[in-house]
Amino acid sequence: MSPQTLFDKLWDSHVVSSLGDGVDLLYIDRIFLHERTGSIALKGLQEKKRPLRHPENVFCTIDHIVDTLPGRGDETLMTGGKDFIQSTRASARDAGITFFDIGDTEQGIVHVISPEQAIVLPGLTVICPDSHTCTQGAFGALAFGVGSTEAEHAMATGCLRLEKPKTLQISFEGQLSEGVTAKDMILYLIGKYSAAGGSGYSVEFCGDAVSALDMEARMTLCNMAVEFGAFTGMVAPDEKTSAYLEGRPYAPKGADWTRALCDWQDLESDEKANFDKKIAIDAANISPMITWGTSPGQAMALDGLVPDSVKMSDPHAQQAAEKALAYMNIHPDRPLSGLAIDGAFIGSCTNSRLSDLRRAGEILKGRKVAEGVRAICVPGSSAVKRQAEAEGLDRVFTDAGFEWRESGCSMCFYAGGESFGLEQRVVTSTNRNFESRQGPRVRSHLASPETVAASAIMGHIASPKEVKDGAL
């Protein structure tokens, strides 16, 4: 057999039938839903009286609209949010799927809890009507976001009709410098190759710097593959992958586990596998990153200068940069570092896991958030929150002046409930710096959790190094 990429292996092993003209009917192993877009998919099936083919393969959580303030329930700060929650709950029960409700120990952000529960496994196809489903590619699964109609299709038929994307290998070679994280890697990539750089491709991340990442960091890396325009991102499974999954609730057990480990051995790109495109990046060239504009592609080194739109060769990029500079109220050829901030947010499917909170906690320990800065930490799942509290991290955050929340997507986006104030500047560990994403005309700067923590302490955009070196 000719050498294959990891993606080819995952794809080919799920082809139910070839429909011609490059379209395959692909088997879908796991479907995850949430109240924002899953509710409408379940409702769509019910309206047409279509049964689910395999309810046991379908999971649903409440993460997007639910409040994250202590003592929360079905009532939400977002007008009408309660209907989403209650409709989802009712539909989920009618459909007979596994439902993680508000207050359940398993509840949390879909892409945090799916791995926690070992619902995602290497070699599986996983979909969710949520663009950040690519996060779960970190486990060597073919995991990708779809629309609500496609989620209905997968629930009703067990399959999706898909055109095979091209393959792109992105190799981060060598070692990352001290203090550089997976978030910086992905922002560097998107900054260099644009928010459409991965358009039409399924990305495999590899190289020594990727192998060296722990599972949570690999999730951060894959999470923003969609921000690169890619169909999905993935990392070949290794010992870290199986060590992470073993013993978790939905992981195979006993002889099944042994068999799974054996099957997963083959889940890597063959040595001479042919990728449609390859990109190699020297990991040593990456430094802590931050976005300056309103697209994740508008990213720069934290210690660099805001680019000058006039110097951009592409007229569309130039025009987009001009709009972004005006929206963000920043000036070309000046540093971002030192710019006063109003808000700091640590959370989201990108950076809300225990390791993220620990690293941010290292910076916050014994320090105080600057006056006038609203700082919020939202653990990615109820389990992350419990674990963090067990090791006293919640106190580190609250002593510093951070709000400590219940788990959910929270202020990663503004759905009509909570938001930062008009035109406020926020440093955020999330994935999207789009216009008004975190509130009307809010100016969002994407960065790692440690950069968010450092900026919260300093009251301006700052690197962790600045905090550690300074007297604060």
Next chain:
Amino acid sequence: MEPFKKITAVGVPLLRINVDTDCIIPSREMKKVSKVGLGEGLFAGWRYKDTSGREPDPDFILNDDRYSDAQILLSGVNFGCGSSREHAVWALVEYGFKAILAPSFGGIFYNNCTRNGLLPIILAEEDIALLAGWVAENPQENRLVIDLVRQIVSGPEVVAFHFDISPQDKDMLLNGFDMIDVTLQRENEITAFEQQDRRIWANLGETQLIS
């Protein structure tokens, strides 16, 4: 869904790159568990003067009377990137759009379009610029013609551009198929796949949870 064959309609140029689905419909405009009632929220952040109100911002092109009744949107690379929210497509359709022309699209958005009768057309940036320039001269007169059967975008005074679309998507749009019904006809193949699947570890039906 409504079949798409051929339209002659007003085009409106929104020549920005990376128009994300948060811009197409902000999350705050997705107020109900529903596929309808979303047209008003289309481009809300750009279309209205402030977040809570509905006073049109005259600087936004959709509020320009010359483009009233536009059914074709012309835009830049990576249109529909970002969130998977199908509400972006439902909002565009409800507003009256039938086709979007862009050099590239967000992948999830592209599939959401074809599943809802909205035709996404990939054309080279310079071709879109040419069409946009011609349309802008006199939007109501210089109407674009989109012929899905022949895969051509044209206007009486501009050259015709051929566009590519996969046969599956073309078929689905031309006939207004509900793909679930089409796929369910392959029941035997799906069952056969399940029966020969040897990944016993992947089967949740027989798995008991570790408590």
